[in-house]
């Protein structure tokens with residue numbers, strides 16, 4: 001059995017992996033370049049925790065119900081910590097749809113769409129507090145991993161990683177190194193340096209997020225939008241609830257949309273938000289932040305197994321270090337936790353004597369369970385970016401891509417059909433895959449029929465021209 005595991009990165013993936021592996025009797029050391037959180041509750045973490053290693057730390061974050069239920073099943077103590085720090089339980093992702101005549105009222109099964117509302121710093125602080133209390137886990141902050149240690153490889157065997165080297169010249173030996181270093185993990189470059197460059201898949205230039213957080217004076221949350229993420233001409237609007245009467249609103253554009261870069265200005269951002277009737281009231285709270293913008297959110301994934309052979313052993317990549325998906329769907333943390341749980345299962349099966357098998361089994365899990373989700377979002381991104389490109393050029397994109405056209409029809413039909421709405425919610429909350437939730441006799445035909453004659457995006461909002469006029473104040 002693998003005895004000492006080094007986890008690079010104390011983000012949600014690394015911390016959950018550490019706790020799950022320690023529960024198997026392993027000794028786990030987590031190294032993170034960032035400082036740890038300040039003492040105190042979730043508010044202190046939001047206010048005072050500097051986290052340069054996680055660029056999206058103060059952007060809209062929501063843990064999907066699929067992730068919350070995984071955490072509750074695997075690490076109930078972590079859920080207790082989240083609640084103790086101020087996480088708001090029983091937030092239902094589809095509550096905004098309950099008062100709409102065609103899709104409401106609440107159904108008994110809707111409890112599955114519940115999650116805990118919190119801002120991202122609260123989540124990381126809670127996981128860290130729980131990890132620190134977990135026997136077998138040690139977390140070291142302010143330690144930057146700068147290189148990989150390798151052992152002598154047998155001829156014809158791939159290179160084998162035996163530990164890491166830190167910026168300060170410390171050497172940490174490990175039976176297994178887990179790269180949970182996030183979207184900017186430096187490990188891919190380090191692997192290239194030892195002749196094991198991962199195979200990489202990437203999509204386009206991604207999207208750009210313009211986020212502002214708000215707070216209510218009395219701790220209550222404002223009326224929920226009928227759906228947390230709605231797509232419109234050139235912009236998607238996303239709202240997520242937080243802890244302590246806070247909520248975030250993001251306007252999401254194509255990374256290539258230069259004319260909408262003006263959304264970084266708070267006045268322009270508010271003028272734009274006021275054009276989306278389902279979300280406009282969410283801009284009326286007390287601002288907690290200015291508008292923060294983040295780009296470079298390309299979807300990317302890496303593989304360390306090519307043609308059935310590991311490129312390297314003794315190291316695995318999980319969470320965002322393995323792959324990033326379009327953040328607007330809020331799936332990253334849940335996927336990272338699934339990956340962490342799969343790593344635990346792989347070590348149970350493969351033990352330590354067979355690092356090749358560890359690599360192969362974890363790659364098999366990712367290919368069967370995570371890659372299809374990644375591919376689905378990658379296809380969505382390509383279509384959406386092409387659609388926005390056409391709008392920037394003054395046109396409207398049409399395509400004969402049947403999957404994309406069906407997705408558009410389902411999105412429109414959900415407002416007329418409670419079963420379609422809940423099927424989409426199951427997929428969106430990572431409670432079920434599209435095959436399970438949406439491939440049902442007659443459902444696609446019904447969606448196409450219901451969507452006939454409706455605009456491409458049924459949710460109310462401005463045209464690109466109206467949006468640009470508002471944003472540029474002309």
Ligand SMILES: Cc1cc2nc3c(=O)[nH]c(=O)nc-3n(C[C@H](O)[C@H](O)[C@H](O)COP(=O)(O)OP(=O)(O)OC[C@H]3O[C@@H](n4cnc5c(N)ncnc54)[C@H](O)[C@@H]3O)c2cc1C
Pocket residue numbers: 008009010011012013014031032033034052053054056059060061062063064143144145146180181182183184185186209294297318319320321327328329330331332333334336
């Ligand atoms: C704008 C935006 C919004 C998002 N919204 C959501 C959402 O609503 N829901 C959701 O589930 N996901 C969301 N995501 C995705 C989510 O943020 C990521 O999936 C999540 O952070 C991945 O966790 P992780 O632990 O794998 O990596 P990270 O959280 O990135 O953590 C990696 C850690 O590794 C450390 N590290 C990196 N390099 C080194 C090194 N050399 N040495 C030591 N330590 C190192 C970093 O300091 C960091 O602490 C969003 C992403 C973006 C960009």
